[in-house]
Structure formats: structure tokens, C-alpha cells
Amino acid sequence: KRLILATRNAGKITELHAILADAGLDLDLVGADAYPDIPDVKETGVTFAENALLKAHALARATGLPAVADDSGLCVDVLGGAPGIFSARWSGTHGDDEANLNLLLAQLGDIADEHRGAYFACAAALALPDGTERVVEGRLNGVLRHTPSGTNGFGYDPILQPEGETRTCAELTPAEKNAISHRGQAFRALVPVVRELAG
Ligand code: ITT
Numbered sequence: 001k002r003l004i005l006a007t008r009n010a011g012k013i014t015e016l017h018a019i020l021a022d023a024g025l026d027l028d029l030v031g032a033d034a035y036p037d038i039p040d041v042k043e044t045g046v047t048f049a050e051n052a053l054l055k056a057h058a059l060a061r062a063t064g065l066p067a068v069a070d071d072s073g074l075c076v077d078v079l080g081g082a083p084g085i086f087s088a089r090w091s092g093t094h095g096d097d098e099a100n101l102n103l104l105l106a107q108l109g110d111i112a113d114e115h116r117g118a119y120f121a122c123a124a125a126l127a128l129p130d131g132t133e134r135v136v137e138g139r140l141n142g143v144l145r146h147t148p149s150g151t152n153g154f155g156y157d158p159i160l161q162p163e164g165e166t167r168t169c170a171e172l173t174p175a176e177k178n179a180i181s182h183r184g185q186a187f188r189a190l191v192p193v194v195r196e197l198a199g
Contacts, residue, residue, distance in 0.1 A: 011154025
């Protein structure tokens with residue numbers, strides 16, 4: 001049985017394969033890139049959950065198969081939660097991880113460590129072709145470094161140091177990151193729901 005991963009973000013796809021396999025989900029996972037004719041949905045929601053549901057529904061409707069989607073981002077305390085749902089295009093160029101990260105670091109300047117709190121958030125949504133939907137969320141708290149460090153992961157991983165860690169997310173192994181991450185938490189919570197409704 002097939003489950004569509006309604007994302008074109010390569011970093012997410014790698015992590016989702018590992019998270020879902022480790023959770024014992026025995027479905028044939030197919031990324032949105034396998035359906036190049038299905039246009040990207042406009043992310044018009046104002047929350048991670050709304051946007052995750054929009055993406056999951058678009059793929060489920062167009063393929064006739066169950067679909068899961070991830071909407072995620074980095075929420076910075078002193079920026080009132082920004083970039084939040086705009087994390088992928090903070091610099092103006094969608095998916096330019098390096099430009100997004102550098103702009104954010106410039107905006108924070110030399111603000112002291114005690115004011116550099118931030119968290120990653122992830123909404124994991126499941127949609128079925130008949131319109132059934134479920135969504136769960138995960139969160140990883142941390143502080144933002146002054147300079148990037150580490151080469152694993154993607155996006156803002158080189159600057160987010162999780163609470164209780166001395167390394168950034170990009171210095172953790174993939175398994176270490178998935179064990180504590182916003183995405184790991186959200187998708188592990190979604191697995192029993194996928195089994196029940198789409199397994
Ligand atoms: P899809 O919509 O195709 O899934 P996207 O990259 O546009 O891909 P989002 O709108 O959910 O997805 O944006 C997520 C952005 O948030 C992502 O590009 C990163 O910049 C950041 N982000 C999310 N999870 C992250 C993680 O685990 N580590 C680092 N950055 C992350």
C-alpha cells in the first residue's frame with residue numbers, strides 16, 4: 001500500500017523515511033516529486049497545521065491515495081515567533097537555506113545568549129481522498145548560536161542548539177536529531193493514526 005509524502009523538500013523526505021521506518025510503518029512511501037504534474041498548493045494558511053492540511057489534501061485528492069504532509073519552521077522568541085510559517089522563504093527566495101539562515105543571523109546581530117531562545121515546530125497532517133483529516137504537532141526548544149556549526153540536516157539546523165545539548169542540530173547524527181526533533185515527535189504521533197485510517 002502506498003502513502004504519499006506531500007513534500008518536495010529533500011531534507012524532510014530523508015528524515016521522514018527514517019522516522020516512519022523506525023516507527024515500523026510498512027507502507028510504500030512516495031514523494032511528491034513522483035507526481036510532477038500536480039501543481040504545488042498555495043500555502044495560504046496562517047498556522048503550520050493549516051498549511052500541512054492544505055498540502056496533504058491537495059496530494060490526496062489529486063492522487064486518490066492517502067497523503068501525509070509536513071509544515072514546519074523556526075520560531076524565534078525576540079522576533080515574536082518569526083520566521084515561523086515563512087521560514088522556507090525568509091530571505092525572499094524559497095528554499096535558499098543558506099540565505100535564509102544568514103539573514104536571520106544578521107537580524108539577531110549580537111543579541112546575548114539569554115535572549116536567543118527559539119524553537120522548531122512541525123505540524124504533521126494526514127489526509128485521505130474522501131476528505132478525512134488528522135493533524136498533530138511537535139516542537140523542539142533551543143537557543144540560536146551566533147555562527148553556524150555542523151553539516152548534517154538542512155535549513156536552520158546549523159544554528160539551533162537544542163535545550164540540554166552542547167551541539168547544534170547539524171552536529172547531531174540524523175538518528176540523534178530524529179529522536180528529539182519536532183518532526184520526529186509529530187510523525188511518531190501520527191503513525192498510529194496512519195495505521196488506523198490508511199494502513
Ligand atoms: P514542502 O512545502 O514541499 O514540504 P518547504 O521547504 O517549502 O517544503 P515548509 O514551508 O514547511 O516546507 O518550510 C519549512 C522550512 O523551515 C524549511 O525550509 C527550513 O528552512 C525550516 N525547517 C523546518 N524543519 C527544519 C529542520 O528540521 N531543521 C532545520 N530547518 C527546518
